[in-house]
Amino acid sequence: MRVDDFCDYDNSFPDEFYACLPRECPDCGAPMEMSEALTQLHCSNPKCxxxxxxxxxxxxxxxxxxxxxxxxxxxxxxxxxxxxxxxxxxxxxxxxxxxxxxxxxxxxxxxxxxxxxRRMTLAEYVKLAHLPFIQTSSQALFGGYDTLDEAYAALEEGGLGYVCRKLDISADSDVSVRAARVYETLKMFKSDLYQCIDFVEIIKMHSAEMVHLTAVCSDEVGFPFKTKADFYATVNNLYQNLHVEFLGALTRNCDYLVWAGADGSPARLTNKVKKARAYNEKYEEHKASGTLKEGEHEIKIVSAKQFLYILEQLVK
Ligand SMILES: [Zn+2]
The missing domain is CATH 1.10.150 (DNA polymerase; domain 1)
Structure with a gap:
């Protein structure tokens, strides 16, 4: 709701309150809006x-x-x-x-x-744009494609129903407000995404030569990387035919856990490390007793340096 409208039609607060609300954005002059719960003011210009x-x-x-x-x-x-x-x-x-x-x-x-x-997947590129409401939906909506043309063709052909299906939102519930926001945002920022796509290099995830791995990082990955973000982007810019998907949480399907302590360096024993070790113990037990489940595998715990070495061997 526009702050202007709110001030004109609402009368549950003293006049001074309405008088001190900003009606225009100090940065771009567009009308200010208020969230439905009246807890937040924001500029109505999406490109403020x-x-x-x-x-x-x-x-x-x-x-x-x-x-x-x-x-x-x-x-x-x-x-x-x-x-x-x-x-x-x-x-x-x-x-x-x-x-x-x-x-x-x-x-x-x-x-x-x-x-x-500059090398990234299409989903990473869209996520990187930090469009409103898109952060958590980028992988679901763009992960299946290597070009904006293909992804937008599917999106525009399938419309809101497609977004709901991809994001696992039931179309008739209140949550579909979220799907509508996602859909509108992607339409509104389509030209922005196209404008810069040629300045990055999109990894062809859906080609046969691609080596695909999943990994999770513990809080410290180890020398020489100070931050996880630095590590993620570095790894995915090393080789043409390799992509590592870095997951936020550790699951059984994960191939690697990257942790500074893996090579014996002093590092905090994190919950992710404990969890991976527990999975691996179970794996050993199942292997010994011949009761391995389909796809069950060891989660290799390695330092950043060891991980880079393994990748080098893999893509040779
Ligand atoms: Zn503004």
Missing amino acids: PSKVVQRMVAMAADLGVKDLGEARATKLVSEFGLDNPLLLFSYEPDKDGVPEGMSFDVANGIVSQLNAK
């Missing part, structure tokens, strides 16, 4: 510069790109009038210049970090 900045910062964090916090993202967005954070992938400081107050060193540093992380 402040949202673009927040999305760019989140993107950088996801990729483990350092030196791109809110202050620098604000400079880039306002200097170049960006309305799509993915445009960061097209940024060439030598050609485009640098915003006032940012050095070429910093700008080139950001770009060279990005360059090392």
